[in-house]
Amino acid sequence: MADQDARSGEDMRPTEIPALRWEEPPEGPVLVLLDQTRLPVEEVELVCTDPSALVEAIRSLAVRGAPLLGIAGAYGVALAAVRGFEVEEAAAALAGARPTAANLAVGVGRAQAAHQEALTRTGDTRQAAAAALAAARALHREDAEASVRMAAHGSALLDELLPAGGHRVLTHCNSGSLVSGGEGTAFAVALAAHRAGRLRRLWVDETRPLLQGARLTAYEAARNGMAYTLLTDNAAGSLFAAGEVDAVLIGADRIAADGSVANKVGSYPLAVLARYHHVPFIVVAPLTTVDQGTADGAAIEIEQRPGYEVTEITAPQVPVTGAGGGIPVAPLGTQAYNPAFDVTPPELVTAIVTEEGVVSPVTADALAELCARSRQVTIS
DSSP: OOEEOOOOSGGGSOOSSOSEEEEOOTTOOEEEEEOTTSTTTOOOEEEEOSHHHHHHHHHTTSSOSHHHHHHHHHHHHHHHHHTTOOHHHHHHHHHTSSSSOHHHHHHHHHHHHHHHHHHHHHOOHHHHHHHHHHHHHHHHHHHHHHHHHHHHHHHHHHHHHOTTOOEEEEEOSOOSGGGSSSSOSHHHHHHHHHHTTOEEEEEEEOOTTTTHIIIIIHHHHHHTTOOEEEEOGGGHHHHHHTTOOSEEEEOOSEEETTOOEEEETTHHHHHHHHHHTTOOEEEEOOGGGEETTSOSGGGSOOOBOOTHHHHEEOOTTSOOOSTTSSEEOSOTTOOOOOBSEEEEOGGGOSEEEETTEEEOSOOHHHHHHHHHHHHHHHHO
16 A cells, blocks of 8 residues: 655645636736646646637646636636637536536636626726636635635534544545645645644545546645555445544535535445445535535436546556557457546435535535525625
């Protein structure tokens, strides 16, 4: 097992490169992204000068993670407006780039609404573009603030459920600063526990098919000096059986009105294991991930990824022969079932942690009440 003990020092500081930023060079505004497909080997940035480049970055997972997708979508609308592209067309393309993540459409919608309101009110395209950019920047700030509050609520919940401390937490996929305007969702909770000296071990699922746990969560854990161990997804059961998991912490890409949670494929089996072994299964996500227009898990559209992500692996500077640009690991012509997400029913979720508080037990009424309370606070 790859085993990383907690460390600290100059070489372990979090990356100084933000996952996303807006810049205005002399040749015109651009959206700059940290290319997450190149991590952990290289920290390379992509520069998007038009909405189509951002759509491709979203589809290729160069930029990913539900909260960050919302931020990227909002900036994408602003980019279209500032550079003179058709805003409605760009917004539709951005919102449809990945169907499961609720935040993407939310972010696009906020910037699009701000643009339309300003355009209707003033008739000035420059003022409308400025309004879209302001909406994107506001969403970016709000997400960073939400991350801080989720970490506080989540770490308090962990301490309540596990008063002995020394938490051994299992996480799936990636939910840190690479998916957020701040320090993330589920990972931010684990990071808060680490800083408080209460995290004994972070178990990191490698997360098939794109190894986002191995490539990204391990990268973030190492940069923060956390004690972590990487494991294959199908090794999680043996950890539960050995009594080595105290809690599961995951993020979410969409939470339906009834509390069903869509997250990276492999999350649902962890919930089943957690229930059998009497281990808390905790979901951490901002309220922008809650979609009250989606009634239940069955109504969540699950993104299907290309089969070559399963039948091939990619490695920098290695000759490739596969159709997807990778090294084949399955016979030519092999069909692959490659859903990006699965859905965990609410009865298997111990709690949903948001920036506005914790929902537990998870019910449609409790979730609706929290969302309504949040709207009242925002309005006031």
